[in-house]
Amino acid sequence: MQHRRLVAGLAALAATALSLGLAGCSTSSAADTTSSSTSAISSKRCAENKAAGPITYLSGYQYQSSASILEYIAASKLGYFKDLCLDVRLKPGSGDTAQNTKLLASGQASISAIAEQDLIQARANGIDITGVSSYSNAGLDILMTNKDITKLTQLDGKVVGNKGFVPAAVEAMMIKAGVDWKSLQQVKEGYDPTVLPRKQGGLEALTGFISNEPNLLRAAGDPVTVWQPVKYGIPSSIGAMAVNPAFAKAHPTAVEDVLRAAIHAYQYCSSSDAHVTQCVGYAADLSGATYDKAQNAKIWKTEVKTIADNPTPGQPLGGIDPANVTKLVAMLHQYDIVPGSVTASDAKGWFDDRYVDAIYQGGKLVWPAP
Numbered sequence: 317m318q319h320r321r322l323v324a325g326l327a328a329l330a331a332t333a334l335s336l337g338l339a340g341c342s343t344s345s346a347a348d349t350t351s352s353s354t355s356a357i358s359s360k361r362c363a364e365n366k367a368a369g370p371i372t373y374l375s376g377y378q379y380q381s382s383a384s385i386l387e388y389i390a391a392s393k394l395g396y397f398k399d400l401c402l403d404v405r406l407k408p409g410s411g412d413t414a415q416n417t418k419l420l421a422s423g424q425a426s427i428s429a430i431a432e433q434d435l436i437q438a439r440a441n442g443i444d445i446t447g448v449s450s451y452s453n454a455g456l457d458i459l460m461t462n463k464d465i466t467k468l469t470q471l472d473g474k475v476v477g478n479k480g481f482v483p484a485a486v487e488a489m490m491i492k493a494g495v496d497w498k499s500l501q502q503v504k505e506g507y508d509p510t511v512l513p514r515k516q517g518g519l520e521a522l523t524g525f526i527s528n529e530p531n532l533l534r535a536a537g538d539p540v541t542v543w544q545p546v547k548y549g550i551p552s553s554i555g556a557m558a559v560n561p562a563f564a565k566a567h568p569t570a571v572e573d574v575l576r577a578a579i580h581a582y583q584y585c586s587s588s589d590a591h592v593t594q595c596v597g598y599a600a601d602l603s604g605a606t607y608d609k610a611q612n613a614k615i616w617k618t619e620v621k622t623i624a625d626n627p628t629p630g631q632p633l634g635g636i637d638p639a640n641v642t643k644l645v646a647m648l649h650q651y652d653i654v655p656g657s658v659t660a661s662d663a664k665g666w667f668d669d670r671y672v673d674a675i676y677q678g679g680k681l682v683w684p685a686p
């Protein structure tokens with residue numbers, strides 16, 4: 317079974333046509349006063365990073381202002397990559413996770429946003445990539461209901477909409493909450509979330525992303541109840557990144573410093589409303605005139621809040637939680653997404669936290685690089 321990052325709603329669809337027409341890579345690095353001087357990085361490390369050559373960053377979905385996307389755009393625009401002697405080229409992903417994993421494994425991309433659960437699935441299918449960071453054990457996948465649903469068990473026998481499939485984390489949450497899964501009438505819906513408040517075709521629930529559809533519906537005056545799998549102890553991830561293993565082995569300081577610059581930019585973009593507007597503006601510049609800045613600012617703020625509300629236990633921002641990997645394997649086994657021969661020990665070996673460990677000291681991000 318191939319899971320893919322589905323197109324995230326109406327606002328994202330509006331930007332697609334122009335985004336797809338962009339040049340494959342962008343190296344814009346117009347620094348502002350927040351950028352530091354390259355003199356702060358040692359000449360030896362600078363030479364090592366330059367030796368990596370062009371580094372292709374592949375986004376999860378176009379230039380949407382999501383965690384794992386916006387901070388990489390900002391790191392380029394603010395000059396953070398340049399400060400660390402890195403030549404990072406930005407490339408917009410199509411939203412197809414399976415395609416991203418293959419591009420990464422083949423070396424056509426150096427680093428890409430890949431959810432931990434998708435990386436485990438890719439490795440189980442023989443696609444050689446390595447997970448190097450994650451912001452949270454929470455996920456973006458949610459279930460939405462109208463306000464008259466106060467318990468998930470009220471959905472027994474009801475119509476539940478999805479965008480091709482119900483995400484494993486949402487299914488696991490519903491079953492854990494006591495929903496009679498086999499009784500549900502599952503239907504495929506499009507990308508218009510207003511079908512839920514309109515109860516089109518008897519619809520009582522709809523899958524979505526916490527940072528997208530609820531914000532769109534709220535703006536339209538149709539607030540819904542959001543059910544998050546993380547609140548039921550269901551594992552997932554936000555902002556997880558993976559690398560091409562051969563690239564990482566050959567250029568470890570470059571991997572460290574790409575993550576360093578991105579996390580530094582994450583801190584910058586999330587530090588104030590003015591910085592949110594600035595960073596979203598960078599994404600809009602890459603995407604074209606139809607880019608919905610207001611909606612994308614909401615996407616970023618919602619994801620940042622979700623990450624802050626659900627920090628990775630015992631880890632700094634970007635640190636990988638081995639216990640979460642174990643839980644993900646169990647969930648993927650439960651729904652036959654990966655074969656039983658894939659063990660938690662196997663999966664833990666597909667993640668490498670040395671790169672994130674190297675960029676922190678005393679729990680604080682070291683900026684710039686030594």
